[in-house]
């Protein structure tokens with residue numbers, strides 16, 4: 634059975650247990666093309682479990698996850714083909730340049746990328762031409778992330794998963810990365826990001842959800858997140874260690 638036709642990601646009643654610990658407790662979340670959803674939550678709230686479920690690295694004990702209509706539990710390879718992940722630290726081959734890394738990583742994804750196409754994707758991801766020919770060992774975190782974005786562009790991923798994308802970036806790099814994510818969303822990519830960066834959430838996300846003890850307990854319009862609301866959100870949801 635297909636899910637909602639225009640949904641890129643559909644999570645319905647997803648429950649995941651580790652022994653007697655409930656990591657996800659009937660999670661529901663729908664994400665459409667071009668939407669950026671920020672998942673906020675204290676440590677242990679279930680953010681990583683959610684990402685692992687979408688990638689098919691975990692099976693739900695109950696409920697289901699569909700990526701572009703593909704069941705991540707029963708068709709993980711098909712679901713993963715629609716998905717690109719940018720982890721907190723993008724792993725690159727240090728002795729290869731950014732351009733070489735992208736072409737090699739594309740090969741691993743079954744794509745043959747010409748130098749020109751690779752350059753175009755790196756340009757689009759915001760990696761300066763000078764950096765594209767430099768060994769990745771010299772890259773900052775932000776530059777590594779741009780290669781990750783370029784891989785996602787090359788793979789035409791419909792869903793982009795970001796884990797703490799702006800942690801450790803300086804304000805300029807963080808603002809630039811926000812712009813890159815917004816541009817990907819304008820091209821129709823759906824973006825799900827786990828973050829603690831309340832400041833960037835306002836400019837990056839269309840929707841903000843608070844995950845607590847494996848449930849989405851609140852969804853907030855980021856336009857309403859003024860300074861006071863941000864501080865309340867931080868104190869209420871992030872600074873309490875995730876106690877259920």
Ligand code: ATP
Nearest residue numbers: 651654655656674675676677678679680681682683
């Ligand atoms: P953080 O911000 O610290 O990364 P998180 O929101 O990503 O936290 P998860 O890693 O998804 O949270 O963990 C959710 C709950 O499931 C926690 O209580 C965690 O201890 C538990 N958990 C996660 N993975 C396992 C595992 N492999 N075995 C046992 N318990 C686990």
